Amino acid sequence: MVNFLAWMAVLFYSISAVHFCLIFFLKKEKTHTAAFLFLLLGLVTHALDILVFGLDHHRFPASNFFEAFSLLTCLIILLFAVFIRKKDRAASGIFLVPLAIVSVLFTALFRHDSNLDPLLEGGWVNIHVPLMILSVASLAISFLMAIFYLLQEKQLKSKQPAFFYYRLPSLEICEELSYRGLWFGFFLLTFGILTGMIWSKHLLGVYWSWDVKETWAAVSWALYAVLIYGRMLSAWRGRKAAYLSIVGFVLILFAFAGASLVAKGYHSF
Incomplete structure (x- = not known):
C-alpha cells in the first residue's frame, strides 16, 4: 500500500513537472x-505515503535520511503550492x-522497516523533529x-x-517571499532547537551536548539571527540579504543532512 x-x-508529480516545463520553456500559462x-x-x-508508513510502524516517519528527505520535500512542496497560486x-x-x-x-x-531506537520514541522528539524539518522547508523557499x-x-x-x-518572479516578489520564508523558518528553527534542548535534557541529562548536528544548527541559527537583525534595524535588503540567506541555508542543510553522515548517536539517521 x-x-x-x-x-x-x-x-x-511527473505529470505536474511536464506542465511546469511547458510554462517555463514555452510560456504556456x-x-x-x-x-x-x-x-x-x-x-x-x-x-499519505508518509502518514501510512508512520502508522504502520508506530513511529514518526523520519528515522533515516531517506524518510527525512521525503518529509522535507513534501513540506517544501506544500509551502510552494501556496506560493504558486498566482500564475x-x-x-x-x-x-x-x-x-x-x-x-x-x-x-x-531505499526505505526500510527497521524499528526506531526506543530512546527516540515519543515525547519531545515528536515535536522537535517536525519543527526542525518544517523550518528547513521554509528556509529552502x-x-x-x-x-x-x-x-x-x-x-x-x-x-x-x-x-x-x-x-x-519579479525582484519585489522574490524579496518579499524570501523574507517571509526567513521569518517563518527562523521562528520554527528557534522553537525546534528549544524543544531539542528539552529532549536532550530528558535523554542525556544535559541541555546541550555539542555534537556535530547541534553545533551546526547553532551556527545556522546565529547567522539567521544576524540577518533578521540586519533587516529589521539596518535595512539590509537586496543582494546582501540574498547572499546571507544562501549561506544560511547551506549551513542549515549541512546540519540537516551532511552532519548526519558523520554524527554518532541519537542525531545520526
Whole structure:
C-alpha cells in the first residue's frame, strides 16, 4: 500500500513537472491549472505515503535520511503550492517538482522497516523533529527566492533582460517571499532547537551536548539571527540579504543532512 502511494505520487508529480516545463520553456500559462492540480494530487499522495508508513510502524516517519528527505520535500512542496497560486510565479515550479520526484523515488526504493531506537520514541522528539524539518522547508523557499533575486538583478543590470527575466518572479516578489520564508523558518528553527534542548535534557541529562548536528544548527541559527537583525534595524535588503540567506541555508542543510553522515548517536539517521 505504501509503495503504491509512493509510485502514484511520482506519477502525479511527473505529470505536474511536464506542465511546469511547458510554462517555463514555452510560456504556456494556460497549463497552470493542470500543473497546480497534479501538484496537489502528488502532494496528497506523497503525504499519505508518509502518514501510512508512520502508522504502520508506530513511529514518526523520519528515522533515516531517506524518510527525512521525503518529509522535507513534501513540506517544501506544500509551502510552494501556496506560493504558486498566482500564475506569474508558476514557472519556478520546474525547479522544485523534480526534487520531489527524486525524494519519493529514493524513499520508495531505499526505505526500510527497521524499528526506531526506543530512546527516540515519543515525547519531545515528536515535536522537535517536525519543527526542525518544517523550518528547513521554509528556509529552502527563502533560499530559492534569494537565488531568483540574484538572477533577476543580474538580468536587470545587464540592461538586456533575457530568458530567465521573463519567467521568474519579479525582484519585489522574490524579496518579499524570501523574507517571509526567513521569518517563518527562523521562528520554527528557534522553537525546534528549544524543544531539542528539552529532549536532550530528558535523554542525556544535559541541555546541550555539542555534537556535530547541534553545533551546526547553532551556527545556522546565529547567522539567521544576524540577518533578521540586519533587516529589521539596518535595512539590509537586496543582494546582501540574498547572499546571507544562501549561506544560511547551506549551513542549515549541512546540519540537516551532511552532519548526519558523520554524527554518532541519537542525531545520526
